Amino acid sequence: MNKARIAAAPSPAGSAVRLAFAIAAILLALLALPQAGHAQGIVRGAQEGSYEGNRIAGPVGGAVGGVVGAGVGGAVGAVEGVLGIPHRHYRHRCHGYYDGYHRFHCYR
Template sequence: MNKARIAAAQLPAGRPVRLLFAGAAVLLALACVPQASHGQGIVRGAQEGSYQGNRIAGPVGGAVGGVVGAGVGGAVGAVDGILGIPYHGRRHCRGYYDGYHHFRCYR
């Protein structure tokens, strides 16, 4: 009866092992990148910039405010997306916090 010899697979020593671990680290880093749906700062920044610019300086201010708002909103949205900071909106009224730590509007 012939006995079959099975050789154990060995990892190559030296440089290829480092490349294997580097490739695994790159794939892990790419898996952790936020999705494109988190980068909504550009659209919101352009909308708010054009609204405020149009309100303050007319149509020319609206055009300039839209461009500047898109740039700044994109930068802020990218940083918030990378850090995972959620956007909860702003309060559109002036007010105060009562004794129970609830925000109350003056209106």
């Protein structure tokens, strides 16, 4: 029993469609990358680390705090950027306390 194999002739339009899909996929991937303006973890970590280190241990603490802050800030910023975790601050505009039911009350 002979099986006849029919090979489809390669069409020139097929390769153009593949190229168009590849270009569209690359452009969408580039748009999905985090923007450079969102990558502030290293700079801010170094600033806050050097400030706190200088405040606590003087100039040597400022240098060490800047290096450690840059490393930790970069790591946290990279993880949040890759996973898409929003960085939110939950601060109240007044001084106060939490009661037994975990509700915040302002002094003033």
